[in-house]
Amino acid sequence: MTDRLPHEKGFHVSWDQLHRDARALAWRLQGHGPDEGHWKAVVAITRGGMAPAMIVARELDIRTVDTISVKSYHAGGGKADKRREAQVIKSPDAEMMGDGEGILIVDDLVDTGKTLELVRSLYPKAHFACVYAKPMGEPMVDTFITGVSQDTWIFFPWDMALQYVEPFRGRD
């Protein structure tokens, strides 16, 4: 949690908002697949890409869904080291993936672009789609819905809970 504190702004996304934005992503992608507008498969980048990928697959009627698991870590070992590296710890079906041609790869957001840079290097011909994007990561994504500033932290619904808040004016 501490590495999130330097972010100046918070962008809190409800399940309803995520559903709307992931649907908007699907609608934007509609008809742009290589095979008469269709993609062969949707691949979610776990874990954050799984909910958006499910919604996109449902909207575009794509029944073949796979996952790629990417773990990011601090290169120097400690959190003080700001260099982040990414590593694939589970790959999708290699025969299906090929060089990515005809595959739609979905993640919840692109931030620095490290995750997508790695996945792109493996599947250069895939189409990369995210619901949200920060400026540093934009060159790595082909299609996204909402851009936020680099100093914004996006809070996803699976990381939040409803809780009591004090009235704005507080008590006397």
Ligand SMILES: O=P(O)(O)OC[C@H]1O[C@H](OP(=O)(O)OP(=O)(O)O)[C@H](O)[C@@H]1O
């Ligand atoms: O553009 P980047 O700087 O690489 O950051 C974006 C990635 O970071 C988050 O995933 P995370 O690695 O935290 O794992 P998770 O999806 O399992 O929560 C997010 O879901 C993206 O996949």
Ligand code: HPA
């Ligand atoms: O803004 C963010 N929100 C949630 N997870 C993230 N991973 C990288 N950036 C973010």
Ligand SMILES: [Mg+2]
């Ligand atoms: Mg992720």
